[in-house]
Amino acid sequence: MAEMKTYAGACHCGQVRYEAQTDLAQVISCNCSICSKHGLLLTFVSPEQFKPISGADSQTLYQFNKKVIEHLFCPTCGVQSYGTGKGPDGKRMYAINVRCLDGVDLSTLTPMPYNGRDT
Ligand SMILES: [Zn+2]
Known part of the structure; x- marks a missing residue:
């Protein structure tokens, strides 16, 4: 693991x-309208695994469709370095743009295709 x-x-x-904080075990490559335009590779973490250091409140918020996800x-x-929203269980989740993390060799990842376009 x-x-x-x-x-x-x-x-x-x-x-x-x-x-x-992540093990990068699950990285998704989503085909929804915004992920495909950004080329986002995402991994999801809980609020306990996410620590904002600077600039969090200075970001521009963009929302569309059902407006459940806060694209920042x-x-x-x-650059959208992460987004946030509530998961199906109502808990807050952070969607981390793996391309924005230091020290990640993208060629070692096997992103899982996610069909966000049709959900
Ligand atoms: Zn910037």
């Missing part, structure tokens, strides 16, 4: 910074 680690995440310009963008560089 993959090892649980704390990764540092950030947008491109560095205004938004956070830490996320850095207002300066436009």
Whole structure:
């Protein structure tokens, strides 16, 4: 099993910074309208595994469709380094953009296709 680690995440310009604890065992590549445009690779963590460091409140909020997910963008560089929303069980989850984490070799991941377009 993959090892649980704390990764540092950030947008491109560095205004938004956070830490996320994950083993990257489940990384999804979703085909919904926004994920496909961003090329997002996502992993989900609980609030206990997510620590905002800076810039969280300065982000631009974008919502569409059922408005259940808060897509957050850095207002300066436009990168969505994470999003947040409530899972089916009502618990808050953070969707981490794996491409924004330091020290992740994307070529070692096997993203799971997720059919978000039709859900
Ligand atoms: Zn930025």
